[in-house]
Amino acid sequence: MNILTIPLRNTWRKPTRTLLLLLVFTLGVMAIVALYQVSLVIGDGMEKKLSTYGANILISPGQEKLSVSYGGLHLGDMLYELQPLSEEKTVAAVRSIELKNRISAVAPKLVTMATVNGTPVAVVGVRWEEELLIKSYWATDGAYPEEQNEIVIGRTAALNLGLAQGDTVRLFEQPFRVSAVLLPTGGDDDNVILVDLGRLQAITGQPDGVSFLEVAALCSGCPIDDIVTQIRAGLPGMDIKALSNVVSQRMASIHFVQRLVLSISLVILVTAATMVGLSMLSAVNERKKDIGLLRSLGYSKGRVFFIFCLEAGIIGVLSGILGYFSGFGASFKTLSLLAMAEGARPVFEPGHLLLTCGIIGLVTIIAAAYPAWKGASIEPSQALLAL
Amino acid sequence: MLKAVNITKVFKNEGTEVQVLSKISLEIPQGEFLALVGRSGSGKSTLLNVLSTLVRPDGGELLYNGNKVTAMPDKKLNQLRHADFSVIFQFHHLVPYLTALENTLLPFMRSIKPASREMVDKAKQCLERVGLAGKENRLPGSLSGGEQQRVAIARALVKSSRILFADEPTGSLDKATGESIMHLLGELNRDGMTVIMVTHDPEYAQLADRSIHMEDGRLVS
Known part of the structure; x- marks a missing residue:
């Protein structure tokens, strides 16, 4: 029997x-926890999906540029010492950075020119698997190549x-079939004409050579600058x-979801806290006698x-406690209903449970602070009038 | 010893001032059984509340063992209410969600530290003394009016209060129960506790060592 007995007993009175x-x-807590878990999973899934709409990092050979003019005539910028990249080394370097788990696709490309029926056209060698990871928005008339002698051609070029x-x-005096x-x-x-990269490297006599690489990185957990810095450290001189505009657009989408969840959570929290505040206010009025007696x-x-x-x-x-577990359970159901989990699942973390209990406990105490202080400030004489 | 000097109290109600106590002076020696009698509205309950420190007077001084109670900070007042003074009310107010034993121990439940085993035993003895043996775990709702008043008295006993303030302690009880409560108060007084009781029943007032009559906020005899 101590001071805790009074609030504990009254709670069940x-x-x-x-x-x-x-x-x-x-x-309220359930809704917040479910929203938070769903937003985490969906945010992650959304970022993966968004990364399929293009790369956000470009790796190209280091260039030395010389602006040439003579006799007042500007001849434009000239590139020199432009060396092709090594596909194997560059891809390996990108895939081995500290934040490698944030890299979703590395798509190397070799760009060259060719002539078809006397018309010049750009030919781009790609690794189809990686390319399609960042170009999921492509739609084709036909199927993607399955053989090395198959090509995809852009609509304008076609x-x-x-x-x-x-x-x-x-092409390059060799037959190719337009698969799509x-x-x-x-x-x-x-x-452009898109060709298998290995085949193009062999035809052009540049085994392992690529012109540039496009990288798609997932950025919700880390700034893109960190990834770039780490790649730069592994690929000096490149x-x-x-x-940044791609990244910022992508992050804006993720942040929108997060801000939406935060706003809804705040509204729920304030509503629930107001309920607690009102309930405590009426409890104080009801319990003036008890306050008078205690005083x-x-x-x-x-x-x-303290008691209130x-x-x-x-x-x-x-x-x-109850809201965290029910919200955690509800997030599974919500994700299955929305069919947006992309195989991901909410993860239980004891730290989150403790944090939730701490924050919610604190919010209720803050909500009750005014009524509690109002009750505590009642003079015994005023409270005794109720007797 | 409790001493009141020129105590005045004014209540304000919708802009109107009502003088409830007018320059009341009295001395109550330790161990006295004092009855405050008078008609309804005479100011006897207000005087009891002022003496028990529950109401601050607007004028005058209240002294307890020579210390100015009216000038005491809240902390000391709380200590005084906790240690030396006990109040029982007409409607034998108890905390309804605490058992008889917990209500008796309420003064010792002010901190996280639980009431000691000795204190719990003493509370049980006090409940036994007021005739509530075996009813320690009953909630006030399941006790009669007289039994609830006894719990309030047991609470004063367990505190070893020096002064018991009783505001019409028999006011809501039947005659037989009222008499048993008066008997109990007399017993406590004989054990050395000062009892200051408000009553409008002359029969019960006769049981006190001294009776003070009040009219219109003044002592008349």
Whole structure:
């Protein structure tokens, strides 16, 4: 029997009211926890999906540029000492950085020029598996190549060259079959012929050579700058650029989801806290007699304040525990209903449970602080008028 | 010894001031059984509340063993209410969600530190003394009015209070129960506890060592 006996007993004095309050707050916590877990999983999934809409890091050979003009005539910028990259070494370097688990795709490319029926056209060698990871938005008339002598051709290039799906075309004096025509993308891909990278490297006599690499990195857990710095450390002398607008657009989408969850959580929390505050306010009014009695027995204002805050805190911590587990369970159901988990699952972390209980307990205590102080400030004489 | 000097108290109600106590002076020696009698509205309950420190007077001084109670900070007042003074009310107010034993021990449940084994045993003895043996774990709702008043008296006993303030302790009880409560108060007084009781029943007032009559906020005899 100590001071805790009073709030503990009072909590169960009116079980219906306590259970309703507990239910309201538990539902609030449940909604917040479920939203948080769902947002984590969806955010992760969304980022993976977004990364398929293009790369966010570009790796190209280091370039020395010389601006040439003579006799007042500007001849433009000239690149010199431009060396092709080694595909094996570059890919290995990218895949071995500290944040390698944040790299979702590394797509090397070899760009060269060719002539088809007397018309010049750009030919790009790609690794199909990696390329399709970052170009999931491509749509084709036909199927992607399965053989090394199959190519995909951009819509504009196909029109210029008069080619269609299933045609055979001579490229570098070798026959290739057009396995698919890209539907318009609105980008550079419309104007090029896409060939298997290994085949192009062999034809052009550049085994292992690539012109540049596109990298798709997942950035919700780390800044893109960190990834770029680590790649740069592994590939000295190379030109590594973060496509910041792509990153920022991608992060904006993730942050939007996170901000939405935070806003909804805050509204729920404030609503639930208001309920606790109102409930405590009515409890103070109902229990003026008890306050008067406690004060007549020498309980200080601080002790009366403590009793009321503790009552709210008990509701808060209990709601935190119940709400966390029910919210955690609800997140599985929500994810399955939304079909957006992409195989990911919410992860239980004891630290999160403790943090939730602590925060919710604190919120309820803060919500109860004013009514508790109001109750504690009642003079015994005022409280005794109720007797 | 409790001493009141020129105590005044004014209540304000919707802009109107009502003088409830007018320059009351009295001395109550340790061990006295004092009855405050008077008609309803005479100011006897207010005087009891002022003497028990539950109401601060607007004027005058209250001294307990020579110390100015009216000038005491809250902390010392709380200590005084905790250690030396006990109050029982007409409607034998108990905390409804605590058992008889817990209500008796309420003064010792002010901190995280649990009430000691000795204190729990003493509380049980006090409940036994007031005739509530075996009812320690009953909630107030399941006790009669007289039994609830006995719990309040047991609470004063367990504290070893020096002064017991009783505001119409028999007011809501039947005659037989009222008499048994008066008998108990007399017993406590004979054991050395000062009892200051408000009553409007002349029969019970006769049991006190001294009776003070009040009218319109003044002592008349």
